[in-house]
Amino acid sequence: MTKGILVCAETADGKITATTRELLHAGRDLADAAGSALAALVTGKNPQEAAAEAITLGADTVYTVDAPSFVESTPDYYASLLVMTCRKTEPAVVIFGQTDLGRDVAPLLAARSGGVACMDCVRVAIDTQTRALLQTRPVYGGNAMAVWSSGEEVLRVVALRPRSYAAAEPDATRQGEIVALDPPDSDESPRMELLETRKEDIQGVKIEDARIVVSGGGGIGGPDGFKLLEELARVAGGASGAVAATRVPCDEGWVSHGIEVGQTGTIITPDLYIAVGISGAVQHMVGCADSKVIVAINRDPDAHIFQEADFGIVGDYRQAVPALTGAIKSIKGA
Amino acid sequence: MNIVVCVKQILDPNLPPAKFKVDSKARQIIPPEGIPLVMNPYDAQAVEMALRLKEKNGGKITAVSLGGPEAVSAVKYALSLGADEGVALSDEAFFGSDSLAVAHILGRAIRKIGAYDLVLCGRQAADWDEGLTGPLLAEELGIPVVNLVRDIENVGGDWRFTRVISGGEQVFAVFLPALATITNEAPQTRLPTGWGIISANRKQIPVWNGGDIDVDPTRIGSAAAVRKLTALTAPERKRNCEMISKETVAEAAGTLARRLGETGAFL
Amino acid sequence: MLQEFDAIIVGAGPAGCACAYSLAKTGLDVLVTERGGFAGAKNMWGGAFYGPVLNELFPEFWKEAPVERPVTRHRYSLLSGEGCLSVDYAHPKFNRPPYNGFTMFRAKFDNWFAEKVQQAGAIVATGLQADDLLWDKNKVAGVRAGGDDLPAKVVIACDGVNSMMAKKAGLRGELQPQDIKQGVKEVLRFSPGVVEERFNLQDGGGIDWEFIGDCTRGLPGGAFIYTNKESLSVGVVVSLKSLIDQGVRADDLLQDFKRHPAVAGLLEGGELAEYSAHLIPVSGIAMMPSRLYADGFLVAGDAAALVLGTGLALEGANFAVASGMAAAKTVIKAKQASDFSAVTLSSYQKLLEEGFVMKDLKTHRLAPHFLENERIYTAWPKFACNLAEKVFTSDGEPRRKTWELLKDEMKGEGAVSFAQMAKDLFEAGRAL
Ligand SMILES: Cc1cc2nc3c(=O)[nH]c(=O)nc-3n(C[C@H](O)[C@H](O)[C@H](O)COP(=O)(O)OP(=O)(O)OC[C@H]3O[C@@H](n4cnc5c(N)ncnc54)[C@H](O)[C@@H]3O)c2cc1C
Numbered sequence A: 001m002t003k004g005i006l007v008c009a010e011t012a013d014g015k016i017t018a019t020t021r022e023l024l025h026a027g028r029d030l031a032d033a034a035g036s037a038l039a040a041l042v043t044g045k046n047p048q049e050a051a052a053e054a055i056t057l058g059a060d061t062v063y064t065v066d067a068p069s070f071v072e073s074t075p076d077y078y079a080s081l082l083v084m085t086c087r088k089t090e091p092a093v094v095i096f097g098q099t100d101l102g103r104d105v106a107p108l109l110a111a112r113s114g115g116v117a118c119m120d121c122v123r124v125a126i127d128t129q130t131r132a133l134l135q136t137r138p139v140y141g142g143n144a145m146a147v148w149s150s151g152e153e154v155l156r157v158v159a160l161r162p163r164s165y166a167a168a169e170p171d172a173t174r175q176g177e178i179v180a181l182d183p184p185d186s187d188e189s190p191r192m193e194l195l196e197t198r199k200e201d202i203q204g205v206k207i208e209d210a211r212i213v214v215s216g217g218g219g220i221g222g223p224d225g226f227k228l229l230e231e232l233a234r235v236a237g238g239a240s241g242a243v244a245a246t247r248v249p250c251d252e253g254w255v256s257h258g259i260e261v262g263q264t265g266t267i268i269t270p271d272l273y274i275a276v277g278i279s280g281a282v283q284h285m286v287g288c289a290d291s292k293v294i295v296a297i298n299r300d301p302d303a304h305i306f307q308e309a310d311f312g313i314v315g316d317y318r319q320a321v322p323a324l325t326g327a328i329k330s331i332k333g334a
Numbered sequence B: 001m002n003i004v005v006c007v008k009q010i011l012d013p014n015l016p017p018a019k020f021k022v023d024s025k026a027r028q029i030i031p032p033e034g035i036p037l038v039m040n041p042y043d044a045q046a047v048e049m050a051l052r053l054k055e056k057n058g059g060k061i062t063a064v065s066l067g068g069p070e071a072v073s074a075v076k077y078a079l080s081l082g083a084d085e086g087v088a089l090s091d092e093a094f095f096g097s098d099s100l101a102v103a104h105i106l107g108r109a110i111r112k113i114g115a116y117d118l119v120l121c122g123r124q125a126a127d128w129d130e131g132l133t134g135p136l137l138a139e140e141l142g143i144p145v146v147n148l149v150r151d152i153e154n155v156g157g158d159w160r161f162t163r164v165i166s167g168g169e170q171v172f173a174v175f176l177p178a179l180a181t182i183t184n185e186a187p188q189t190r191l192p193t194g195w196g197i198i199s200a201n202r203k204q205i206p207v208w209n210g211g212d213i214d215v216d217p218t219r220i221g222s223a224a225a226v227r228k229l230t231a232l233t234a235p236e237r238k239r240n241c242e243m244i245s246k247e248t249v250a251e252a253a254g255t256l257a258r259r260l261g262e263t264g265a266f267l
Numbered sequence C: 001m002l003q004e005f006d007a008i009i010v011g012a013g014p015a016g017c018a019c020a021y022s023l024a025k026t027g028l029d030v031l032v033t034e035r036g037g038f039a040g041a042k043n044m045w046g047g048a049f050y051g052p053v054l055n056e057l058f059p060e061f062w063k064e065a066p067v068e069r070p071v072t073r074h075r076y077s078l079l080s081g082e083g084c085l086s087v088d089y090a091h092p093k094f095n096r097p098p099y100n101g102f103t104m105f106r107a108k109f110d111n112w113f114a115e116k117v118q119q120a121g122a123i124v125a126t127g128l129q130a131d132d133l134l135w136d137k138n139k140v141a142g143v144r145a146g147g148d149d150l151p152a153k154v155v156i157a158c159d160g161v162n163s164m165m166a167k168k169a170g171l172r173g174e175l176q177p178q179d180i181k182q183g184v185k186e187v188l189r190f191s192p193g194v195v196e197e198r199f200n201l202q203d204g205g206g207i208d209w210e211f212i213g214d215c216t217r218g219l220p221g222g223a224f225i226y227t228n229k230e231s232l233s234v235g236v237v238v239s240l241k242s243l244i245d246q247g248v249r250a251d252d253l254l255q256d257f258k259r260h261p262a263v264a265g266l267l268e269g270g271e272l273a274e275y276s277a278h279l280i281p282v283s284g285i286a287m288m289p290s291r292l293y294a295d296g297f298l299v300a301g302d303a304a305a306l307v308l309g310t311g312l313a314l315e316g317a318n319f320a321v322a323s324g325m326a327a328a329k330t331v332i333k334a335k336q337a338s339d340f341s342a343v344t345l346s347s348y349q350k351l352l353e354e355g356f357v358m359k360d361l362k363t364h365r366l367a368p369h370f371l372e373n374e375r376i377y378t379a380w381p382k383f384a385c386n387l388a389e390k391v392f393t394s395d396g397e398p399r400r401k402t403w404e405l406l407k408d409e410m411k412g413e414g415a416v417s418f419a420q421m422a423k424d425l426f427e428a429g430r431a432l
């Protein structure tokens, strides 16, 4: 039997996360193409429920480790956990999300298992002839797409960019096996210790979960302008409307870094992305380019963003945004 | 404290997209003529972090860069910002090295540099955007790594690394020597001073080859790379923008709202 | 670390590099500050370096400098409507040492030159912009750059057409649009062999091709094509004042020019590799500062408006090198005498007067004024092209004598009259 595909699952409140559902989708496709099985690793306190969910989402086998979750432990601990799991389960490919966990652990796992890692991929496929893993990833900030091939002689570790795959749909009739593994021995002489995890208070929906995102750039000019954007997001999107930003407002301190969209920010794919006072730099656009509809409001008719949008208005946002808010209000009210 | 900073010289990531010419046949990006390479912006922030640490805690900063002739420029730039020493790593045998090999070479160079407390890398090099080298280098050196670090502080003799995570941040106590990859949320970079540039230019930058640092020749270069680049293409642009131009912005907004309404976007 | 340099040179273009190289060779402690990320980073020219002056500095420079092609062929064309009337001169001697001129790229040439300067012992500090002059009473005492005071016995401003340093030294005022032309240029890249084939070039030779007429929509200026190894430099140079007055963008003129039937075919399939724009001081002596020196201060190259623009030729790089070398000679003397006062430094201006720089500029002092004559760009190309068209057209009608055609041509609306023709020819003879 060929070695299988292992997805490193993440959970939130005991449920499989949206990103992990995407990984299970990608993993299922790979396993089917390779004629092998799909396994998932679920960790955390009482992982059984999430393990069962992973089976409905496509896993054939789920390994569980009753251990602290990633945010409660250290990268070192999770690297040992993954190394141990791979030693026991001998996968051909391990799939992470390009998340905090994936960014930390994928490279360490590859290094410690003599494997090869490929980060921030948007597509993975198996070359059915050579059984090499083909990994597609944006490079040069999104100015080019690269495909890397890694042969099956070593463990292949990939991290998949969130929103690159549709989430796997649950199928309650699926059958699978759940295998509990022992957690790794806790480290006698730890090299690092987690002192504190601070989570920002987010009011309303997270930008990655919002259906309508109104995003502001350097053109907003200060924190006050964002109030107009909030109003638009609320009127157009209600509870599923959110405000995001480019790097400029975050670096300037007008808004929190948590709402940055782009290569180093969050990748989002809302139904509607309204880009206000945004020039359309690649590093930003890679974070929102797969939105269903993109609207650009910019006072510079030559702004690059207009080449990336479906609808454009040239004008000062201070007039355009309230006008749009008003127009949507009256349409919705009617 | 002794700090080593790994810096890489790259094509300016802020160039407009038209400047990135993709040669799909040769599978490489053709750099536009006459445009200087720049230090990877995250590496510049790593240098900034090192400078701040040195200002508070004293010590020495050594910049290391692997590459062709541009590696010397990267080191010079680090010196002009205030690094104390630097070394360039250049050897034809390094050509085609993957992240694992780069980490091996950097690791050997750092061993030769001598005792260190902290190694700083950028969160990723903004050319290939991978973010692998830092953690792989930590493994090579056998030291712990914290990614996306935005602050490093000494609190009563303990080293605290604050790093960015999705929706928040974490603080770790870390035992040195350790490696940190520096994120864009870290402090912005200062500009080099006049005397900084001049003294950097006066310095002879040592250039080490594979033999100088005792690299394992079977672990470097394109022959050692397990992962192969099989395609490089320009991304496709998918959208056709409908410009809504009306007498007034208010009218345009009205039309836009209607058009969006038709797409079902907000209903 | 407050150390005084013998000389600080602002700008690592041809003027600055030539000056710094000469100084460093004699052992002076020299700093060059260049604001670009490397020397040549943001610089441009049409593409050819003419004359023997570089050979003086680096004997047989073509063996090591990044030259593209020797210019072995000169062509001048008048454009009118779709017509094009040309004269072409080629000589094999242009393809033999010491050659007459070479096409080169600034980015490579300046970088090479700066490398030589460094090898000679000077510091070329790139990414360092000079922001101000330091003063010791009335004497320039260094520059302020990168937030630091950098003292020097003498500062040589080689900072190009806009020379902030010369302005700060009080030697010149703001640039006036009528004194400058704007140049825009594209480099179009071709597959190997295409350039030779399209321009019929042999033995590695190259062409310098200048155009006047409809390529600038009649505005004072012209267009050019230079051949490089595997690319073409294509550009227009137009009076800034007329661009402003007419509300035209130089780039639009360039795009028009590229579509002209006389050139469109030659440019076909070229891949845009580079685009740049730059100003050129073209009023010659009329715009030169009356003094090119002050206490502890000299100015050279474009900063001193040492550019020759006759319409037949646009040369500045060689003047820049020559003036940089003259400035160096002066500074070496001053250093020997430990005297950097204006009086000592004034010998710089004498050196320039004696050399080809001022002689050429004086010979052509009327050229800038002559070149403002609008007829050169409108009536004349039209006249010449129409005439040629009639001479060469074979339409079944009985042929007429050229002289009669010429007379006809002078009758039409907007045509050149005999009197104007005589006047223009006379002035051209005096000016060029
Ligand atoms: C390695 C690297 C990674 C990066 N990663 C990211 C990333 O993840 N996310 C990200 O966002 N950026 C990222 N950036 C930065 C990115 O390259 C751009 O600099 C940034 O996105 C620009 O933001 P902006 O468009 O908001 O600002 P600007 O470029 O300043 O554009 C402002 C726009 O607003 C318009 N404007 C001004 N005033 C008004 C007005 N009153 N009304 C209407 N329009 C107006 C202007 O015409 C202009 O187009 C990265 C950069 C690098 C080098």
Ligand SMILES: Cc1cc2nc3c(=O)[nH]c(=O)nc-3n(C[C@H](O)[C@H](O)[C@H](O)COP(=O)(O)OP(=O)(O)OC[C@H]3O[C@@H](n4cnc5c(N)ncnc54)[C@H](O)[C@@H]3O)c2cc1C
Binding pocket: C010, C011, C012, C013, C014, C015, C016, C033, C034, C035, C036, C039, C040, C042, C043, C044, C045, C046, C047, C048, C049, C050, C128, C129, C130, C131, C158, C159, C160, C161, C164, C182, C183, C184, C185, C235, C236, C237, C278, C279, C280, C300, C301, C302, C303, C306, C307, C314, C315, C316, C317, C318, C320
């Ligand atoms: C379109 C065009 C076509 C031309 N064609 C030709 C031709 O075919 N042949 C020819 O001989 N000449 C030509 N010229 C003219 C020629 O390019 C210039 O005369 C020549 O480059 C002048 O040299 P320079 O060293 O004086 O100034 P520049 O070449 O302008 O160099 C000035 C340098 O100073 C730097 N600098 C400026 N300010 C500062 C500061 N404050 N601090 C630090 N550095 C500073 C600049 O970055 C630059 O590197 C052409 C010019 C143009 C624009």
Ligand SMILES: Nc1ncnc2c1ncn2[C@@H]1O[C@H](COP(=O)(O)O)[C@@H](O)[C@H]1O
Binding pocket: B006, B007, B008, B040, B042, B043, B064, B065, B066, B067, B099, B102, B120, B121, B122, B123, B124, B125, B126, B128, B129, B130, B131, B132, B133, B134
């Ligand atoms: N050639 C190199 N020379 C020095 N440092 C490097 C080099 N390549 C990568 N690095 C370091 O590793 C970080 C991550 O690089 P990468 O893994 O290529 O994204 C960079 O920000 C640098 O700090």
